[in-house]
Amino acid sequence: MTNQIEIGRGKRGRRAFSLDDVSVVPARRTRDPKDVSLTWRIDAYTFEMPVIGAPMDSVMSPETAIALGRLGGLGVLNLEGLWTRHEDPRPLLEEIAALEAGPDGTEATRRLQEAYAAPIRAELITERLAQIREAGVVVAGSLTPQNTQEFYKTVLAAGVDLFVIRGTTVSAEHVSSSHEPLDLKQFIYELDVPVIVGGAAGYTPALHLMRTGAAGVLVGFGGGSSTTTRRAMGIRVPMATAIADIAEARRDYMDESGGRYVHVIADGGVSTSGEIVKALAMGADAVVLGAALARATDAPGGGWHWGLEAAHPELPRGHRTHVGQVAPLEEVLWGPGHHADGTSNLMGGLKRAMATSGYTELKDFQKVEVLVTPTQTV
Template sequence: MPETVEIGLGRDARRGYHLDEVALVPTRRTRGSSVVSTAWQIDAHTFELPLVAAPSDAVVSPSTAAEIERLGGLAVLNGEGLWARYEDPAQALASIVDESGCSTSTLQQLYAQPVSSELLARRTSELQAAGIRVAVRLSPQHTVALSPAVLKAGVDLLVIQGTVISAEHVGSDDAADDALNLKTFIADLDIPVLVGGVTNYQTALHLMRTGAAGVIIGYGAHSGSTTHSALGIDVPMATAIADAAAARRDYLDETGGRYVHLIAYGDITTGGDIAKALVCGADAVMLGEALAGAAEAPGGGRYWDPTASHPRVPRSALVDLGVDPGDRPSLAELLLGPTADPSGERNLFGSLRRVMAKCGYSSVKEFQKAELIVTCLR
């Protein structure tokens, strides 16, 4: 039975665990890091790192997408971001990066420029011409209107992502042309679709039943997130991932073997966080703020996600990572090392390989069986 606590007479709440409240317990014979594989595969696409770069304009541009793929990961371009709103987003980015007092209202003004379907299709084609796997994120509210442009341009993976998503998003007045029914929408596509975020077992199971190839767990909580204050929503990631993994097991039985990948997104900043997310049941992690300090990142050492520019209810703030321009590490150092930084925030996947070896596992699927212990840090 799930652990519950009484918060008042007749009202119980379930206990949830964050990643920093659990730890790994090595219980098997160790092995050398050289025999460990961090590769994962979704549909026909194989990646050397279990990494999905978050669809933030601070992290993913057409040029960084190519570099992230070269290093072994998958980058997701925000289909409703600056690259789909401006012919040349350099000036808009400079307004964010160079303005010391850049505020939420500045972000709202910049993102008030309408998304251009023509620009979005062109960016998709440019990524495809670079010879990389093309992944584009759309919000549930705008998927019906914008997806034809990216699908026609040749996207390889479509990401439908919001703070919280359901199997059917209904727009204003329940208009038929304004509704997104994921089950019918995905059934008409011949490319894998990733959907999220979700926070619990039931929603994860519903989204798996739509035919999604992957489900994103969490809403991308980071140091500037205010979703817990603005909406009262928080996601204890260790519990949320484990719940989704339970939903996947039940869905495997229900379908006779259809496997849905889980991507953990939120409160993941170190190699240890990545390792714990995988052991809880994730197949890969989605990283945003953790990559924003890279020298190649278009945000220039600042981080913001799509919720920061919401025109009515912004749910995160612009974060200045405080990294001196001359000290910003390369994406290669952040992801693969080597590094002289002992914090765990660099050489993220080198750290993952090492802990997999110390726990005695040679693949990500095997590593999901590693033992966890509750440390109750909070």
Template sequence: MSNEIPIGLAKSGRRAWALDDVNIVPNRRTRAPQDVNLEWQIDAYTFDAPVIGAPMDSVMSPQTAIALGRLGGLGVLNLEGLWTRYEDPQPVLEEIAALTGDEVSAENTRRLQQLYSEPIRAELISQRLAEIREAGVVVSGSLTPQRTQEFYRTVIDAGVDMFVIRGTTVSAEHVAQEGDPLNLKEFIYELDVPVIVGGAAGYTPALHLMRTGAAGVLAGFGGGSATTTRRSMGIRVPMATAISDIAAARRDYLDESGGRYVHVIADGGLGTSGDIVKALAMGADAVMLGTTLARAEEAPGQGWHWGLEAVHPDFPRGHRTRVGSVAPLEEVMWGPSRHTDGSSNLMGGLRRAMAATGYSDLKSFQRVDAVVSPVVQQSR
């Protein structure tokens, strides 16, 4: 039976669901929250929590990446950000936090573009990754596909443990009339470290990315509240459907490859602990968090949040968003919480949801029952 919905005489489309449209249902015996195991393993690395800090300058600095690593997650440093453009980025961060005017101010965007026009310095990439390595946590950095060929050797030589290739939408092979294309299958084959790549928002592109040898695929377009890709480019796939479709690609690739498991990592639109719960219930193995970690008191954005989309020199499609500061990073991750809106004790919320629905580990929790209850949202 087709699930295509007519849009008009010449076009039809699938119905897709956002995380707000779905909820999980407790249909099993409940468990004690302390009996729930939140460990997540990818390649040779095991983490106490299925949380990756998004490679965004408002979220991850070398110090917050270290702090998140010590709290059981994985911090990913943006290797095209302020820490690899400036010897001391703190004055720049303070200037960004102090910008006045409307969030979508053209003057603010122009200033962000100017600040990010400083060239990326390979020696700073090495220096920042070395800072993280010296702390004894898993070292991870991120580049966009456009910069990967230019700087990946510097990243590998610096001793990175895990490499992230993250863009708005990433395909297995980028085609261009000018310049050499980035063939991810050939590129990943040459590397000695696991690679996480994305975004992808559908079954077919995700399957192609899995065939490149990637250890994980990012489901979504990233950026969350700090991106306006839907308005500027007309591109959007609601996250519940995107994650479920990519989880189906993981299942089929597992059979196709004879047992090779590729992790699905939900990336974008995860503002609360409830969103994290539902992303994992839809089939994600872990989550990449931007907004939720940008609210930590230690976050370099100082209560503001933005991504690389906001500083694109030709076509900015994001803006600096006020998210506020709610608690120290440890409280945001593990509590105890002082908030009732799901903005802190993220892992406590996940643990209690799994216990209430009768699951004791993340992999089995992907089988939890769900219902669809659409939320009518006003267009903005």
């Protein structure tokens, strides 16, 4: 069976679905939300919720990474961000938040490019990761593939527990005529820590990333609230289809590898409790939250949200986006919620959805029945 449709006489394409296009079906047997477990395990680490804080400067500082870790999630620090380029980036963060919202965001883009033009400093990577480690939570840092080779030894020496290689898209077979690309399979094989790598948006590239030995694959390409990849590059894969495709790659890789399980982690386009529910229902093991956590009153962005791609020196592909401030981080994640739009008590919403559908474990919830529904705004 295929869902390819004819675009024109010379081109056909698969029909793809966003998270807005699908919904979860309640079951005949319901559960008590208090009986639902949100425990997520990856490699040797166990978390109380399937939540990763996006390695973006508007979301994760050393302090918010620590706070998220204490609340039961995994905070990932962007090791190419302002915290590893500037001794004290807080005045810069305040300045960026205070910039006026122009019609096209040009002023903010230029200021971001200037702020991120400062070189990455290895000693600051060490200092920031040590700060997180001293707090007693799981330590995780993120680099892009372009900078992994240069800084990974510094990251490992600082005592990172989980290493994230994150880019707009990451492949296991990058080809370049100008420099020697990162050999992911060899690189991951030689490391002593689990690696999460991505983004990937399709079955084949994800399967190749799984074969490198990665512990987890990030699913997504240009789907976040602050990115303009779709407009700048014409590339986008709707998240519901991307997650389902890569979940199938995980199943096939398990057969191929004799049972090795690779975690599928939705990264982008997941901003409310309902979207978290649907991402997990499509087969994700966990979600990366950016805008959802940038709305916290204690997030470093001050109600604004942006990613590293927004400061690209040649082709910026993102905006500084106003997301507002909802509540402190703990209330955003665990409640009690005071907002009816799925922006606070995210885990409470997930627990109730699982209970309503008859599930108490995250792995089982991946089997829940879903429907394709017309996109609508409520």
